Amino acid sequence: MTSEKNTYFRTGIRLALPPAIISCILFGMISLPWMEHVYHSIIFGAGSGLTVFILVYLIALQNLKTKLEEIRAIIQRTPSRFANATRPPDKNASDEIQEVMIDAEWSRSTITREFQKMDETENYRKEFIGDISHELKTPIFSVQGYLETLLDGALDDPEVNQLFLTKAMKNVNRLIFLTNDLMEISRLESGELKPELSVIPLNNLIHDAIDSLQYKADQRNVKLFFEEKETNAFALADRNQIRQVLVNLIENSIKYNKPDGKVYIRTRFDEHDNSKIMVSVRDTGIGIDPDDVKRVTERFFRVDKSRSREEGGTGLGLSIVKHILESHGEQLAIESKPGSGSIFRFSLKSADHHSDLISA
Ligand SMILES: Nc1ncnc2c1ncn2[C@@H]1O[C@H](COP(=O)(O)OP(=O)(O)OP(=O)(O)O)[C@@H](O)[C@H]1O
Ligand SMILES: [Mg+2]
Known part of the structure; x- marks a missing residue:
């Protein structure tokens, strides 16, 4: 009720005005036969009206004002996880009752939004658990199958023994990777894993990612080329997260390549916006169908x-790449031609203006 522009109690005026006008007319008319002049009756009527107005206004002020203020304070305490859920200004409220109504409406919409958000979280949780159990089942059942066969007698044959244990181990490794990725994605999706920004020498990081994947490329006879155009590309980003983005993209371009395929990694400053560095990973691989391009960043x-x-x-x-880039305020762009190859692009903020922070 502490409206800055209206310090008076507008609801009191609204309540007091009708009875004041009625008593003004009524007492003026009743007094007519007893008064010498008409204007005496007018003064008497006006006086009665004013008295009634003051009485009703004071009674309303006493009884209503504090109660309305209390109701408004209760409504304004509506809990909300939304940062921008501050109450809208009640510019158009004609009196304190309408201010309370606006607050109640704001509270209703805030609570509705909270419920919608809870429903979304609950659906996401259910879907995530469904996906996880589905993904965990395959390697767990494989391990179980190999171990059961070994226990059923295959243990005696050293060759089968070796083969089955190797396969079981492969599935256990898969489970380890899966759990690591799942932990990471759930922390990214819940917003728990925030980027720790620092100035990173992008080219060093790319060399680092390439080195860690060179053996995989060699195994498949895929050649990796780093077109190091911008030798001074320093980005403002989370070092570990961007390393992971690079590793995931380069690893895909090796995995989904053809024999003797090629991968080109490139950095360059954005032609239109010099404050951005564009990174691209292009391959001559199997490519992705246009319908699937839209879906490849979906979980699983x-x-x-x-x-x-x-x-x-x-x-x-x-999916991890997409979340990391989004947490940096960036997007992953994908272009692909089935049978010819794909190109994955993203940009990062250039750290040019932060050269004082640069450490090799
Ligand atoms: N460079 C690429 N060329 C062709 N297809 C690709 C490429 N990168 C990704 N894909 C397709 O997109 C799918 C999703 O890729 P993503 O990296 O999310 O998963 P993954 O490589 O199958 O598994 P993970 O990366 O979790 O080990 C892949 O299974 C593959 O079908
Ligand atoms: Mg992958």
């Missing part, structure tokens, strides 16, 4: 499940 989505599984993939890599 794989174009060819069996091929991806064979490679030890869980369909979380690009």
Whole structure:
């Protein structure tokens, strides 16, 4: 009720005005036969009206004002997780009762939003648990199958023994990767894993990512090329997270490449916006269908499940990439031509203006 522009109690005026006008007319008319002049009756009527006005206003002020203020204070305590859920200004409220109504409406919409958010979280949780159990089942049942066969007698044959234990181990490794990725994605999706920004020498980081994947590329006879155009590319980003983005993208371009395929990694300053560094990973691989391009960043989505599984993939890599880039305020752009190859692009903020912080 502490409206800055209206310090008087507007509801009191609204309540007091009608009875004041009625008593003014009524007492004026009743007094007519007893008064010498008409204007005496007018003064008497006006006096009665004013008295009634003051009485009703004071009674309303005493009884209503504090109660309305209390109701408003209760409404304003509506809990909200939304940062921008501050109450809208009640510019158009004609009196304190309408201010309370506006507050009640604001509170209702805030609570509705909170419930919607809770429903979304609950649906996300259910879906996530469903996906996880589905993904965990395959390697767990495989391990169980190999161990059961070994216990049923295959243990005596050293060759089968070795083969089955190797396969069981492969599945256990898959489970380890899967749990690590799941932990990471759930922390990213819940917003718990915030980027720790620092000035990172992008080219060093790319060399680092390439080195860690060179053996995989060699295994498949895929050649990795780093077109190091911008030698001075320093980005303002989270070092570990961007390293992971690079590793996931380069690893995909190796995994989903053709024999003797090529991968080109490139950094350059954005032609239109010099404060951004563009990074691209292009491959001459199998490519992705246009319909699937839209879906590859979805959690657990794989174009060819069996091929991806064979490679030890869980369909979380690009989803992690997308979340990391979004937490940096950036987007992943994908262009692909089935049979010819794909290009994955993203940009990062250039740290040019932060050269004082640069450490190799
Ligand atoms: N460079 C690429 N060329 C062709 N297809 C790709 C490429 N990158 C990703 N894909 C397709 O997108 C799917 C999702 O990729 P993502 O990296 O999320 O999962 P993954 O590689 O299968 O598993 P993970 O990365 O979790 O080990 C892949 O299964 C593959 O079908
Ligand atoms: Mg991947």
